[in-house]
Amino acid sequence: MSEHRGVLVFSDKQDLTLEILGKAREIADGLQTELSTLLIGNNLQEKADTMIKCGADKVYLAEDQALERFQAEAYLSVLHGLALEHKPEIILIGSTKNGKPLAARLATRLETGCVPDCARLSVDEKNRLVGERITYGGNAVAKITFKKKPQIATVPSRAFEKPEPKDHKGQVMKLDVKIEQPKTETIEAKPLETSNVRIEEAEVIVSCGRGLQKKEDRILLDDLATVLCGQVGCSRPLAEDRKWFSEWVGLSGHKVKPKLYIACGISGVIQHVAGIRDSKTIVAINKDPEAPIFEIADYGIVGDLYEILPALKEAIKKQIQ
Numbered sequence: 001m002s003e004h005r006g007v008l009v010f011s012d013k014q015d016l017t018l019e020i021l022g023k024a025r026e027i028a029d030g031l032q033t034e035l036s037t038l039l040i041g042n043n044l045q046e047k048a049d050t051m052i053k054c055g056a057d058k059v060y061l062a063e064d065q066a067l068e069r070f071q072a073e074a075y076l077s078v079l080h081g082l083a084l085e086h087k088p089e090i091i092l093i094g095s096t097k098n099g100k101p102l103a104a105r106l107a108t109r110l111e112t113g114c115v116p117d118c119a120r121l122s123v124d125e126k127n128r129l130v131g132e133r134i135t136y137g138g139n140a141v142a143k144i145t146f147k148k149k150p151q152i153a154t155v156p157s158r159a160f161e162k163p164e165p166k167d168h169k170g171q172v173m174k175l176d177v178k179i180e181q182p183k184t185e186t187i188e189a190k191p192l193e194t195s196n197v198r199i200e201e202a203e204v205i206v207s208c209g210r211g212l213q214k215k216e217d218r219i220l221l222d223d224l225a226t227v228l229c230g231q232v233g234c235s236r237p238l239a240e241d242r243k244w245f246s247e248w249v250g251l252s253g254h255k256v257k258p259k260l261y262i263a264c265g266i267s268g269v270i271q272h273v274a275g276i277r278d279s280k281t282i283v284a285i286n287k288d289p290e291a292p293i294f295e296i297a298d299y300g301i302v303g304d305l306y307e308i309l310p311a312l313k314e315a316i317k318k319q320i321q
C-alpha cells in the first residue's frame with residue numbers, strides 16, 4: 001500500500017485556491033482522506049480561517065517577510081519540503097503564470113508526473129486521479145491519469161465554483177520555513193495595465209475579432225460594455241498580431257465563464273470557442289451567415305458590427321432608463 005495520503009491544495013491566488021478547495025473537498029471525501037492547503041506569505045491567519053470554513057481540514061502556514069511576494073525557488077522549497085514530510089497523494093496547484101512552472105518544477109523534484117490545466121478532475125475505480133484537459137488545438141479532450149504518487153495537476157481559474165463558507169473545523173499549523181538562497185532577484189515589479197476586473201471574473205464580456213477594422217473602433221465595444229457593466233475582450237489575432245489588446249480569450253488565452261458573451265466579428269474557430277464554451281449565453285454578431293460562431297451561439301445577428309453595436313447600445317440604454 002502507498003504511503004501517500006491526503007489532498008494538498010496550493011495557489012498564489014486566493015480566489016483560485018478556494019475554487020480548487022471546493023473540488024478537492026469532494027475528491028478527499030471520496031477517498032476518505034484529509035484535505036489540506038498551504039498558504040505562503042505573511043500575516044495569513046485570516047486567510048487560514050477562510051480556508052477552513054471553505055473545507056480545509058488542515059492549513060499549513062509558511063510565513064516570512066521574504067515570502068510576501070512570489071519567488072519561484074523559495075515557494076518551491078516550501079512546497080517540496082511539505083510534500084516530502086507529509087506525502088500527500090494528490091497535489092492540486094492553481095494554473096497561474098507562477099503556479100504552472102512551480103508545479104512542473106515540483107514534479108521534477110519529486111520524480112512524478114504533472115498534468116497541466118485540468119478543467120475537470122475525478123477519481124477512477126483504482127482511486128487514481130484523472131485530469132481532463134483540452135488538447136490538439138482545442139479539437140479533443142484528453143483524460144490523463146497517473147502511474148506515480150504524488151499525482152500533481154494544475155487547475156485553471158473558473159473551472160470550479162468557490163464553496164460557500166460553512167461551520168467546518170480545521171487545524172492551522174505553522175511551518176518552520178527554511179528559505180533557500182534565491183538564484184534570482186526581482187529588481188522591480190509593476191502592475192499590468194489592465195482594467196480593474198479580471199476578464200475571467202467578468203459577468204458580461206463584449207469581445208471583438210478581426211471584423212474590427214481599426215484600433216480606434218474599439219470605442220464601439222467599450223460603449224456597449226459600459227452600458228452592460230461588462231468588460232471588453234478579443235480574439236487572439238487582435239492581441240498577438242495587431243497588438244491592440246494585451247490579452248485574449250480562448251484556448252491559449254483566458255477561459256471565461258460570463259453570464260453573457262457577445263462575440264463581434266469573431267469567426268468562432270475551435271481555439272476561440274474552447275475559451276468561451278462555458279458562457280451562459282452567447283450572442284454572435286457576424287456579417288457572414290455561415291460563420292462557425294453561429295453554431296454555438298444562443299442568439300445570432302447576421303450583419304455589420306459597425307451598424308449593430310451602436311443600435312444595440314441605444315436599444316439597451318432605452319430599456320434601462
Ligand SMILES: Cc1cc2nc3c(=O)[nH]c(=O)nc-3n(C[C@H](O)[C@H](O)[C@H](O)COP(=O)(O)OP(=O)(O)OC[C@H]3O[C@@H](n4cnc5c(N)ncnc54)[C@H](O)[C@@H]3O)c2cc1C
Pocket residue numbers: 137208209210211212234235236237248249250251252253254264265266267268269271272275285286287288291303304305306
Ligand atoms: C495553437 C493555437 C492556439 C490558438 N489560440 C487562440 C485563442 O486562445 N483565442 C483565439 O481567439 N484564437 C486562437 N488561435 C487563433 C485561431 O485559430 C483563429 O485564427 C482566430 O481565433 C481568428 O480570430 P477572428 O475570429 O478574430 O478572425 P477571423 O477568423 O478572421 O474572423 C473574422 C470574422 O469577422 C467577420 N467580420 C468581418 N467584418 C465584419 C463586420 N464589419 N461585422 C461583422 N462581422 C465581420 C468575418 O465574417 C469573420 O467571421 C489559436 C491558434 C492556434 C494555432
